[in-house]
Amino acid sequence: MLRVERLGKSYGDRAALSEVTFDVRPGEMFGFVGANGAGKTTTMRIIMGVLAADAGRVTWRGAELTRTRRRAFGYMPEERGLYQKMKVAEQIEYFGRQYGLSAAASRRATGEWIERLGLTERRDDQVQALSLGNQQRTQLAVALVHDPEVLVLDEPFSGLDPIGVDALADVLAEKRDAGVPVVFSSHQLDLVERLSDAVGIIKAGRMVAAGTVDEVRAREGRRLLRVGLRDAAPGWAERLPGTVVGTPSRGHALVEPNGHDDQDILSAALKEGRLEHFGWELPTLSEIFREVVA
Incomplete structure (x- = not known):
């Protein structure tokens, strides 16, 4: 090598x-x-x-x-x-x-x-x-x-x-x-x-x-959960445990757990609407670059 x-x-x-x-x-x-x-x-x-x-x-x-x-x-x-x-x-x-x-x-x-x-x-x-x-x-x-x-x-x-x-x-x-x-x-x-x-x-x-x-x-980026719901009421993302990162769009939101268990976030999401997506989302290289270099 x-x-x-x-x-x-x-x-x-x-x-x-x-x-x-x-x-x-x-x-x-x-x-x-x-x-x-x-x-x-x-x-x-x-x-x-x-x-x-x-x-x-x-x-x-x-x-x-x-x-x-x-x-x-x-x-x-x-x-x-x-x-x-x-x-x-x-x-x-x-x-x-x-x-x-x-x-x-x-x-x-x-x-x-x-x-x-x-x-x-x-x-x-x-x-x-x-x-x-x-x-x-x-x-x-x-x-x-x-x-x-x-x-x-x-x-x-x-x-x-x-x-x-x-x-x-x-x-x-x-x-x-x-x-x-x-x-x-x-x-x-x-x-x-x-x-x-x-x-x-x-x-x-x-x-x-x-x-x-x-x-x-x-290793380097923040771990965020992407939550996607259908037929959810306005403001649903703000009622989830953790902190919403950015502005939710098209029924999807990125949530930083901030110490909350992902299963607690899942349970709260299920009460807000029909679940379409739930999973960890890795940051892009651009996002990591800004975090470690800035």
């Missing part, structure tokens, strides 16, 4: 990272989330050797990472690292050669990714003439051209339209299913929750939550 162990990084008196630890297993997609400046990009740069850590280490398949081993990784920085005056196809093919592909293999892979990522009509355009979304697609092709063993992508969905988001999501799912560990950061938390097998939340350089999506949702 890709293992990040107790990473530390400081700039003067400011600690950018402190004891950052997480694992990404083969065939797992890890969503890395946090506010701006929380340490996501610094962590990814250390994984890729762009920055040196002050403490801790990063290993892949149990071995320390070297420059040679990192050539098998696919990396997409948040700031696009493209040559603005090179044509799209030339650029992707050039980076394929830098990753160690032969000229023929790089040319073949370039053609495949240009078609896959919807760049066929832009293959002979200079990068500087592309829209932000097509520059993002080009950067993704650069990260994927050499069929990497590990993918490290910093805000890969930024600037993509919904079609581009779906295309990239399909590619990442395909890589994951082929056994590639995928680490990606994003501020689109609904997308992170939909795509990720595991997530990590970082705040001010420290990991505040990590695990599978279901584990984090169950």
Whole structure:
């Protein structure tokens, strides 16, 4: 697996990272989330050797990472690292050669990714003439051209339209299913929750939550009961034990038990109307993020 162990990084008196630890297993997609400046990009740069850590280490398949081993990784920085005056196809093919592909293999892979990522009509355009979304697609092709063993992508969905988001999501799912560990950061938390097998939340350089999506949702968020009734009188939710969260709608309400037994809440609900739904509801990743980061 890709293992990040107790990473530390400081700039003067400011600690950018402190004891950052997480694992990404083969065939797992890890969503890395946090506010701006929380340490996501610094962590990814250390994984890729762009920055040196002050403490801790990063290993892949149990071995320390070297420059040679990192050539098998696919990396997409948040700031696009493209040559603005090179044509799209030339650029992707050039980076394929830098990753160690032969000229023929790089040319073949370039053609495949240009078609896959919807760049066929832009293959002979200079990068500087592309829209932000097509520059993002080009950067993704650069990260994927050499069929990497590990993918490290910093805000890969930024600037993509919904079609581009779906295309990239399909590619990442395909890589994951082929056994590639995928680490990606994003501020689109609904997308992170939909795509990720595991997530990590970082705040001010420290990991505040990590695990599978279901584990984090169950462990970090408030436990709420969703109660759904038919033919209930107005104000029914307020008469239930506990505290109603938000405004009830369409006969449904979210209730925070506040020490009350769920069976007591169920009994009270049955007196108010015909029961349609009763069960625990886990918070979304967005709700958890607000709770642990705010």
